[in-house]
Amino acid sequence: MASDGRVERITSTIRVIPDFPKPGILFQDITTLLLDPQAFRDTTDLFVERYKDKGITVVAGVEARGFIFGPPIALAIGAKFVPIRKPKKLPGEVISEEYSLEYGTDKIEMHVGAVQPNDRALIVDDLIATGGTLCAAAKLIGELMCIKFLEIMEYIIFCVRILLIIACSIFLAS
Template sequence: MSIHGEYIKSVIRTVPDWPEPGVNFRDITPLLQNNAAFRKLIDSFVYRYQDQQIDAIAAIDARGFIIGAPLAYELGCSFVPVRKKGKLPFKTLSETYKLEYGHSEVELHADAFSRGDRILLVDDLIATGGTMLAAANLIQRSGGQVVDTSTIIDLPELGGSDKIREAGYSVFAVCSFTEDE
């Protein structure tokens, strides 16, 4: 957990039984609406990565953009969006990943990175890890090196962060929630 992890966690709203019964949705909207909390969130990431020579922030569509853009600004590096299929106008690389029911796909511009670029991959939440792993694979295929995978929230009971670690990537989460919290 980060330097402000408990505080950040206290600002995140839990919406029970949404989008379906039995699911506790972790709503970051109150965190984004609270200027002090949002600043502490970005500061948590900056504090962790300020000395790691990051070349680019790769942020996952769409909530990862909220974290990725100000973090790239603060770290003085570039920002690269990892988009849902069909949203990028230039030549892309794509990666399919499994969802609970079916499949989805993320894309990255083919020229997003130079070989050996040090990339920090960010998103808002790790659940099953499919999106994060697909994005990490895209970065590796494009020549970038994933320095870390980073998120606001980890839901460890869903196994995503373990899958990401098993694939050889490190994981940083500002906070985590168990299903009964």
């Protein structure tokens, strides 16, 4: 995948705020990236170029910032979009997963039936810190897809100051 200097340009649009929301945290603020339409487009384009021919049928976005980057990627590759939400936001039957954050703990939920065993899923979020959120999202999707052994075949991280958008393709294993 050619980034053509786009990753560097995207990097320059992200504001880094020390000690937010707690001392010691170097906060990666992607709201400044969103103020730059070219950087926003380049960010989603990089993922579309990477995943458009990979048979992805579902893009799962993690609340809240995965809701910003996930839908344009889903539309462009022709996949359904599934929100992975914070607790008590989804009205239907859900499955839940607890996880640890860089600052605190949380839980995420997903509608049962939103992802089917024959789906091929791409998880989208804006950032990985401890990896707890990504792991929890992967577990949820793995459960819905009836994957006993979850194998993350591809795991690309665009290094944008710390780590910007994360994405992983989850494939049925064995």
